Amino acid sequence: MTEGTNPLSFLPLTPLAFLVLLALADEDKHGYGIIKEVEERSGGQVTLRTGTLYTLLQRLVDESLVEESLPSAASRGEDSRRRYYRLTALGDEVLRAEARRLEALIGDARRKHVLSDTTGA
Numbered sequence: 001m002t003e004g005t006n007p008l009s010f011l012p013l014t015p016l017a018f019l020v021l022l023a024l025a026d027e028d029k030h031g032y033g034i035i036k037e038v039e040e041r042s043g044g045q046v047t048l049r050t051g052t053l054y055t056l057l058q059r060l061v062d063e064s065l066v067e068e069s070l071p072s073a074a075s076r077g078e079d080s081r082r083r084y085y086r087l088t089a090l091g092d093e094v095l096r097a098e099a100r101r102l103e104a105l106i107g108d109a110r111r112k113h114v115l116s117d118t119t120g121a
Contacts (some may be wrong), residue, residue, distance in 0.1 A: 005120040007093040010063065011101055016056055018102075019046060021065065021087060028069045030082040031057070057085060065091035 009121040013021070016038075023029060023037040033053075035048045058099045087095065109115045 003066070003091055007090065007097045010065070010094045012100055013098045016046070016048070016052070017060065018095070018098055020048075020053070020056055020060065021091055021098075024066065024085060025092070025095060028086040029045045030083040030084050034085070060091070061085075064088055064093055087116070 019038045019041060020034055022041065023034045028038065031050060031053055035050070035053060038046055038048050057066060060070070065088060066085050067087045067088050106115065110117050
């Protein structure tokens with residue numbers, strides 16, 4: 001984490017920022033890979049356009065939540081000219097903090113019977 005940077009100061013994330021950070025949680029991805037994962041994870045409800053994605057990625061890079069990575073083309077079997085992105089340590093902390101915040105809100109919604117309890121209790 002960047003010294004003195006509190007992950008909570010980035011919250012709440014926009015839904016698109018959360019989805020992009022979540023797409024990068026398990027491995028580095030290039031832009032098209034991020035777009036496809038966001039679309040799949042949202043059940044097709046969110047379709048990122050490339051301009052929107054790269055504007056958002058630049059903001060996340062500027063905020064030190066994401067950084068460019070350049071994995072070897074041989075290890076990926078892909079075009080070495082593609083830009084890959086990965087979470088920074090701060091980005092991982094921010095993603096986790098936002099997930100906890102959303103989980104608490106879902107808990108509140110269940111307690112208020114806005115959502116049913118999926119555990120059957």
